Every structure is written in structure tokens, then in C-alpha cells.
Amino acid sequence: MPNALEVFTTVAVGVMVGVEFSVAFFVNPILDGLPGDSGLRGRAHGARLLGAVMPFWYIGSIVLAALWAAIGWHGHGAALVVTATGLLVLSIVMSILLLVPINDRVKTWTAEGAPADWRQQMHRWDRFHHVRVAVIVAAFTLLVTALV
Numbered sequence: 001m002p003n004a005l006e007v008f009t010t011v012a013v014g015v016m017v018g019v020e021f022s023v024a025f026f027v028n029p030i031l032d033g034l035p036g037d038s039g040l041r042g043r044a045h046g047a048r049l050l051g052a053v054m055p056f057w058y059i060g061s062i063v064l065a066a067l068w069a070a071i072g073w074h075g076h077g078a079a080l081v082v083t084a085t086g087l088l089v090l091s092i093v094m095s096i097l098l099l100v101p102i103n104d105r106v107k108t109w110t111a112e113g114a115p116a117d118w119r120q121q122m123h124r125w126d127r128f129h130h131v132r133v134a135v136i137v138a139a140f141t142l143l144v145t146a147l148v
Helices: 002-032 038-071 078-106 118-147
Strands: none
Touching: 002 038, 002 118, 038 078, 038 118, 078 118
């Protein structure tokens, strides 16, 4: 059971990292390059879709990592797993304090109802998101290291 938990946790966090990395470095830059308000519409739709899914993914990843840490407390790589779990918790704290407030506004925007500074707000969200991606990449790296 512990081996399956370790692999499943690592895969779950790794796929989450892939999604968040893709949003940060591919999807949002593509949306930003679209003409007119197309990027705004895409961002609003993404905020609604990913805003509904990602909380469960982040919390699920923390639960899995915490289980791994608890089960393997005296085993090889336990400190790495505990540190990774702490980083995942940090990513949720960052999300709640920095990203979710912006995301909650974005998901209600329409082309006709967006604030004049919507691009600045999106760039601010992007900066926070890049930091969060770095945090979850570090957590994933620690989990992979503990796994091997």
C-alpha cells in the first residue's frame, strides 16, 4: 500500500503541476495575444472552470502527501515528504490570500462589464501564479526525490 500511495501522490501532484505550468506559460500568454476582448472571455471561462476543479485537486494532493508522510514517518525521505506537504499547504495559503480574490472577480467579467484595468489585474494574477507554480514545482521535486 505505501508504494502505491507514494506513486499515486507523485502522479497527482505532477499532473497538477503540469496543468498549472501550462496555464502560466502557455494558455494565458496565448489568451493575452488574442485580439480585442477574446482573451478576457477566455480568462473568465478558465477562471470558472479551473476555479471549480483546482481546490479539490490542491486539497487532495495535500491529503495524499500528508498520508504518505504519516505512513512513512520513520522511512526513507520522510523529511522530504513533510517539506513537500508544507509547500503544498503554502500554495493553498497563497491561493486563498492572493489568487482567489482576483479569480473571483475575473470569473464574473464579460466584455461589456470588465473594469478598465482588467489587463493589469490579469498580470498581477499571473505574477502571483508564477510564484505559486514555483512552489508546487518544488513540492513535486521533493516528492519525486523521496520516491526514488
